[in-house]
Amino acid sequence: xxxxxxxxxxxxxxxxxxxxxxGHTRSPAMHNxxxxxxxxxxxxxxxxxxxxxxxxxxxxxxxLGIRQLAVSIPHKQAVMQLVDEVDPTARRIGAVNTLTxxxxxxxxxxxxxxxxxxxxxxxxxxxxRLVAVLGAGGAARAVVHGLLGAGAKVVVLNRTPERAAALAxxxxxxxxxxxxxxxxxxxxxVVNTTSVGLGSQESPVPAEAxxxxxxxxxxxxxxxxTRLLRDAEARGARTIPGKWMLVYQAAExxxxxTGREAxxxxxxxxxxxxxxxxGRPDQAS
Ligand code: NAP
Numbered sequence: 001x002x003x004x005x006x007x008x009x010x011x012x013x014x015x016x017x018x019x020x021x022x023g024h025t026r027s028p029a030m031h032n033x034x035x036x037x038x039x040x041x042x043x044x045x046x047x048x049x050x051x052x053x054x055x056x057x058x059x060x061x062x063x064l065g066i067r068q069l070a071v072s073i074p075h076k077q078a079v080m081q082l083v084d085e086v087d088p089t090a091r092r093i094g095a096v097n098t099l100t101x102x103x104x105x106x107x108x109x110x111x112x113x114x115x116x117x118x119x120x121x122x123x124x125x126x127x128x129r130l131v132a133v134l135g136a137g138g139a140a141r142a143v144v145h146g147l148l149g150a151g152a153k154v155v156v157l158n159r160t161p162e163r164a165a166a167l168a169x170x171x172x173x174x175x176x177x178x179x180x181x182x183x184x185x186x187x188x189x190v191v192n193t194t195s196v197g198l199g200s201q202e203s204p205v206p207a208e209a210x211x212x213x214x215x216x217x218x219x220x221x222x223x224x225x226t227r228l229l230r231d232a233e234a235r236g237a238r239t240i241p242g243k244w245m246l247v248y249q250a251a252e253x254x255x256x257x258t259g260r261e262a263x264x265x266x267x268x269x270x271x272x273x274x275x276x277x278x279g280r281p282d283q284a285s
Contacts, residue, residue, distance in 0.1 A: 008043060009041070011041055012041050012042060012043055013040075013041060013042040013043075013067045014042070014043060014045070014064070014065075014066050014067065015031065015042055015043070015044045015045075015066065015067050015068040015069065015257070016028075016044055016045040016046060016047050016066065016069055016070070017044075017045075017046050017047065017069065017070040017071070017072060018047045018049045018054070018057055018058075018069055018070070018071055018072070018075055018079075019046070019047075019048070019049070019071075019072035019073055019074075019075065020048055020049055020050045020051065020073070020074060020075070021048060022046045022047070022048035024274070025046050025072070026246075026270070026271045026274040026275060027044070027046065027070055027072075027250060028044045028045060028046050028274075029270040029271060029273065029274035030246075030247065030250050030267040030268075030270045030271050030274075031044035031250060031253075031254065031267075032044050032270070033263075033266050033267055033269070033270035034250075034251075034254055034262050034263055034266060034267050034270075037263045037266045038258075038260060038262075038263065040258060040260075042067065049075070051074060051075070051078065054075055054078055054079065054082065055082055058079065058082040058083070058099070058106070059082075061099070061106070062101075062106055065101065066101065067100070067101050067257060068098065068099065068100050068101065068253060068256070068257045069098075069099040069106075070097060070098055070099075070250075070253060071096055071097050071098065071099060071108075072097065076095040076096055076097055076138055077094065077095055077096075077138070079096050079099070079108065080095075080096050080108060083096065083099055083106045083107065083108040084105035084106050084107065085105060085106075085107045085108065086107075086108040087107060087108065087109045087110075089109070089110060089113070089145070090108050090109050090110035092145060092171075093110045093112075093113065093138075093141045093142050093145050094138070094141055095110055095112070095138045095141065095142065096108035096109065096110060097109075097110055097111060097112055097249070098110065098111050098252075098253045098256060100253075100256050100257050109256060110142055111249040111250075111252035111253050111256070112138075112139060112142035112143070112245070112249050113142040113143060113145045113146030113149075114146065114248060114249060114252040115244075115245040115246065115247070115248040115249025115250075115251075115252060116142065116143045116146050116147075116191065116217070116219070116245050116248075116249075117146040117147070117149070117150050118244075118248035118251075118252075119217060119240055119244035119245040119247075119248050120147075120189065120191070120215070120217055120240065121150075122240060122244060123215050123238055123240055124188075124189065124215045124238075126147060126150040126151060126152045126189075127150060127151035127152070128151060128152070128153070129152050129153070129188040129189055130152070130153045130154075130155070130185070130186060130187050130188050130189070131147050131152045131153070131154050131155075131187060131188065131189040131190070131191060132154075132155050132157055132182055132185050132187035132189070132190045132191070133147070133154055133155070133156050133157070133173075133191050133193060134157050134158070134179060134182070134190065134191065134192045134193060134194050134204050134205065135156075135158055135192065135193035135194035135195075135204075135219075136156055136158035136160065136163035136164045136166075136167045136176070137193065137194075137195075139193040139219050140156065140158075140167060140193040141167060141171065143191055143193050143219070144156060144167065144168075144171050144173055145171055147191075148171065148172055148173065152189075153174055154168070154173035154174060155168070155173060155174050155175050155176070155177065155181075155185055155187070156168045156173050156175075156176045156177070157176070157177050157178060157179050157181050157182055157185070158176065158177075158178070158179065158194070159178075159179060159194070159204075161176060161177055161178040162176075163176075164176030164177060164178075165177070179204055179205055182205050182209040183206075183208065183209040187214065188213075188214065188215065189214065189215045189216070189217070190205075190210065190214060190215075190216045190217070190232075190237075191216075191217045191218075191219065192204055192216075192217070192218045192219060192220065192226075192228050193219045195220065196220075196228075197218060197220045197226040197227055197228055198220045198222065199222060199223075200227075201227050202227055203226070203227040203228040203231055204228065205228070207231035207234065207235060210231055210232045210235040210237050211235060211236070211237065212235060212236030212237060213236065213237065214232065214235075214237040214238070215237065215238045215239075215240065216228065216229060216232035216237045216238070216239050216240070217239070217240035217241075217242070217244075217245065218239075218240075218241065218242045219242045219245055220242050221241060221242030221243045221245070221246055222275075224241050224242075224243060224275075225241065226241075226242075229241060243268065243271055243272075244268070246271070247264055247267050247268045247271060248264065250262070250267060251264050251267060
């Protein structure tokens with residue numbers, strides 16, 4: 001929170017994130033910095049909620065009038081049964097990462113897809129481009145939805161190719177396949193949504209499958225320069241760290257609640273500063 005602490009009064013709105021384990025999530029740093037920059041009277045906290053307590057936590061949030069709750073690992077699917085409404089996009093993606101209080105009702109949304117699209121658009125246009133999405137889990141579903149909406153052509157490649165094929169067919173991507181298919185795919189962009197590389201030096205694909213001129217984004221953001229991104233740079237590709245997907249999905253959460261454009265550069269600096277303070281942050285958003 002760049003500089004000063006907020007003054008908490010009877011009017012201060014409470015927001016937060018539910019996840020497990022909470023570890024060193026940097027979401028409070030990002031959101032509190034945005035509140036301070038915009039002069040919004042709110043505070044944002046992290047709540048470590050194990051799966052068995054999620055129902056009580058959501059009931060408590062509703063009773064306490066918490067204005068917005070981000071929802072992270074491992075609750076993004078389970079929470080869909082606990083809210084008053086799930087918006088159509090989040091239902092299509094099959095995951096909710098944001099609960100916003102509207103007229104006393106908790107409405108579930110998904111901002112991961114917006115985060116991915118806006119992060120990619122920092123580097124490149126998406127319309128008509130061929131994108132290889134690595135992974136077929138929850139993050140992949142959000143990214144594929146966003147890319148198709150932006151006019152991209154999408155192939156989904158996954159360790160378990162059957163999951164990739166099912167996702168591709170359900171969401172309307174070109175095709176699914178195995179991670180090893182990347183080498184033979186003339187992709188303009190590659191987006192890693194597998195968890196490979198999280199806190200490790202592994203990459204989901206061999207360096208030789210990456211080419212000069214590609215744009216490569218990793219949803220994994222710890223470490224910031226993953227093995228995949230380092231390999232991509234060495235091969236002459238442009239890279240986008242997962243930090244930007246996280247910052248833009250948080251920015252969209254703020255917009256959903258307040259209707260205001262979020263100060264993304266302020267939030268990115270708060271993310272960096274929180275990482276330096278924590279030493280080795282975890283991956284939960
Ligand atoms: P998930 O639903 O559990 O999906 C995990 C994916 O990783 C699956 O496709 C799985 O393949 C693949 N995978 C796991 N271990 C693998 C291995 N050893 N080799 C190859 N593939 C492997 O998880 P998720 O919710 O989609 O999250 C995925 C990652 O994205 C996490 O690191 C998460 O933190 C990150 N994320 C980042 C942001 C952001 O804002 N930057 C937002 C959301 C998520 P199988 O189908 O074969 O099991």
